[in-house]
Amino acid sequence: MNVARKMVRWGQRKSPWILHFNTGACNACDIEIIAALTPRFDLERFGVLLKGTPRHCDIMACSGPVTRQIESRLVRIYEQVPEPKLVVAVGSCATSGGVFSGLYNVKGGIDQVIPVAAYIPGCPASPQAIIDGFAKLLKTLEEGK
Amino acid sequence: MPDKKRTVRVPIGPQHPALKEPESFMVDLQGEKISSVALRLGYNHRGIEKGCEERTYMQDLYLVERVCGICSHSHATAFIQAVEEIAGLEIPRRAKYIRTLIAELERVHSHLLWLGVAGHEIGFDTLLMYSWRDRELVMDLFAELTGNRVNYAMNTLGGVRRDIAAEQVPHIQKIVDALEERTKYYIELAMTEETLAQRLSGVGYLSKEDAIRLGAVGPTSRASGADRDTRRDDPYAAYDELDFKVITDDHCDVFGRTVVRLGELMQSYSMIRQILKQMPEGPIAVKAPLKIPAGEAVSRYEAPRGEDVHYVRANGTDRPERVKVRAPTLANTQSVAKMLEDGYLADLPIVVAAIDPCFSCTDRTIAVQGNGDSKTMGWEELVRYGVRWYRDRGVDPSRIKVRGDGLA
Numbered sequence: 143m144n145v146a147r148k149m150v151r152w153g154q155r156k157s158p159w160i161l162h163f164n165t166g167a168c169n170a171c172d173i174e175i176i177a178a179l180t181p182r183f184d185l186e187r188f189g190v191l192l193k194g195t196p197r198h199c200d201i202m203a204c205s206g207p208v209t210r211q212i213e214s215r216l217v218r219i220y221e222q223v224p225e226p227k228l229v230v231a232v233g234s235c236a237t238s239g240g241v242f243s244g245l246y247n248v249k250g251g252i253d254q255v256i257p258v259a260a261y262i263p264g265c266p267a268s269p270q271a272i273i274d275g276f277a278k279l280l281k282t283l284e285e286g287k
Numbered sequence: 288m289p290d291k292k293r294t295v296r297v298p299i300g301p302q303h304p305a306l307k308e309p310e311s312f313m314v315d316l317q318g319e320k321i322s323s324v325a326l327r328l329g330y331n332h333r334g335i336e337k338g339c340e341e342r343t344y345m346q347d348l349y350l351v352e353r354v355c356g357i358c359s360h361s362h363a364t365a366f367i368q369a370v371e372e373i374a375g376l377e378i379p380r381r382a383k384y385i386r387t388l389i390a391e392l393e394r395v396h397s398h399l400l401w402l403g404v405a406g407h408e409i410g411f412d413t414l415l416m417y418s419w420r421d422r423e424l425v426m427d428l429f430a431e432l433t434g435n436r437v438n439y440a441m442n443t444l445g446g447v448r449r450d451i452a453a454e455q456v457p458h459i460q461k462i463v464d465a466l467e468e469r470t471k472y473y474i475e476l477a478m479t480e481e482t483l484a485q486r487l488s489g490v491g492y493l494s495k496e497d498a499i500r501l502g503a504v505g506p507t508s509r510a511s512g513a514d515r516d517t518r519r520d521d522p523y524a525a526y527d528e529l530d531f532k533v534i535t536d537d538h539c540d541v542f543g544r545t546v547v548r549l550g551e552l553m554q555s556y557s558m559i560r561q562i563l564k565q566m567p568e569g570p571i572a573v574k575a576p577l578k579i580p581a582g583e584a585v586s587r588y589e590a591p592r593g594e595d596v597h598y599v600r601a602n603g604t605d606r607p608e609r610v611k612v613r614a615p616t617l618a619n620t621q622s623v624a625k626m627l628e629d630g631y632l633a634d635l636p637i638v639v640a641a642i643d644p645c646f647s648c649t650d651r652t653i654a655v656q657g658n659g660d661s662k663t664m665g666w667e668e669l670v671r672y673g674v675r676w677y678r679d680r681g682v683d684p685s686r687i688k689v690r691g692d693g694l695a
């Protein structure tokens with residue numbers, strides 16, 4: 143691994159910037175992601191910062207099942223995220239389609255379209271679960287997996 | 288006739304994956320002023336209504352609860368009320384009170400959430416952090432009373448699923464008292480803080496006539512002086528036994544919408560106290576049939592964002608033949624187009640946020656210049672543009688000091 147790459151890895155581990163992308167969620171998971179960032183839960187103590195644009199982020203936090211309209215957009219946004227990138231599926235819908243699986247306009251979980259690194263279950267995933275998921279993900283990065 | 292070359296067309300949206308009724312605004316700009324707004328609806332949908340026809344009534348209850356994760360109890364209650372009407376079920380009074388209690392708690396959490404989001408859109412992030420911190424108290428209550436922070440699944444066909452224990456009542460009261468103190472402080476802040484008045488007054492104007500003509504609902508209509516509230520006009524659950532005021536305001540702008548929502552918070556606290564005091568003893572549910580006899584019903588419900596309407600048609604089986612949902616944001620989108628006209632681009636985020644359209648996702652704006660160059664602008668970028676625009680003109684809400692307290 144060359145030095146620049148190591149630096150990027152280190153930065154990603156110590157302060158991952160996340161992009162929150164809603165792929166058709168009912169909004170509850172999204173609110174819980176924001177709640178995890180506000181004072182009570184304060185995800186920021188792990189260095190996690192919410193960013194508005196894919197080009198700045200390391201981790202994509204996707205919530206909701208992939209609907210047919212969002213599919214191409216999701217792929218486009220994913221492609222805009224610089225390497226090395228990770229995707230976290232937040233909530234049951236993002237994991238498997240959840241309560242919406244089988245609806246005519248729903249494709250299923252995020253991993254039907256793009257590769258996913260971590261799954262956080264729950265409907266909605268509680269802020270505690272989100273913090274736990276991120277902490278575990280960062281730990282695997284630490285171990286260089 | 289405006290100079291064609293100088294009109295810049297800005298499409299906003301269409302993605303609002305979070306909403307059941309995603310919307311797209313096509314905004315025409317003359318300089319920094321918005322000259323016209325065209326609206327398109329119906330982009331991103333999951334097919335919930337169709338899905339309802341393939342599932343049983345009990346399964347549908349979980350599905351409609353997830354139409355929107357912020358007013359989940361609203362959709363679930365509106366749906367179940369319609370089904371109960373067709374089946375001729377009379378639910379116990381205690382169940383009605385519990386439904387009303389959850390409904391008002393939901394309004395509290397939703398309005399506090401809105402306050403924070405509105406703060407964020409004008410660059411007042413301190414308010415976002417404080418009001419979301421206060422909101423966590425309500426979320427704790429939900430977890431305690433229903434078992435989940437969101438999507439409470441409190442309703443069941445014929446009543447509610449969980450009872451409120453006597454030991455829980457003092458705890459609810461304590462939290463309501465604490466929140467009332469905070470809300471009083473926010474009202475004082477909104478009324479006395481010069482910067483907020485400068486930033487919000489006159490922004491997103493909607494006259495009473497327009498509000499009625501365009502069918503605005505909820506706080507959006509009440510802030511324009513249109514006195515309509517389903518809880519009073521067509522009472523459901525336990526509202527006919529509660530004493531409350533419908534808050535209206537005649538500012539007709541974003542400031543007015545803030546005042547109405549803060550006022551409604553105070554009414555909700557008083558209603559919650561009345562519910563706790565008057566809640567009758569008794570069973571919480573009646574036995575309900577699996578198959579619902581043929582028939583149809585429309586049910587109205589005052590969700591935090593306005594009137595929510597559900598239509599259900601049953602055909603004698605255990606699955607509905609048709610379900611139709613009219614969520615409040617849909618009713619308000621026409622008014623938004625009107626509010627934006629003749630306003631500044633910098634005001635767009637707060638005006639759109641002021642109808643409270645569950646604006647949590649990162650939306651994308653694509654600015655297409657007249658000469659064919661196109662530029663992509665994210666929602667966050669637009670927010671920052673608005674914040675900068677006002678700061679350059681001396682209005683900077685981020686400098687407002689907010690008092691904390693020992694809560695949290």
Ligand code: SF4
Nearest residue numbers: 167168233234235265
């Ligand atoms: S997992 Fe549940 S709460 Fe989260 S978006 Fe899906 S339906 Fe909503």
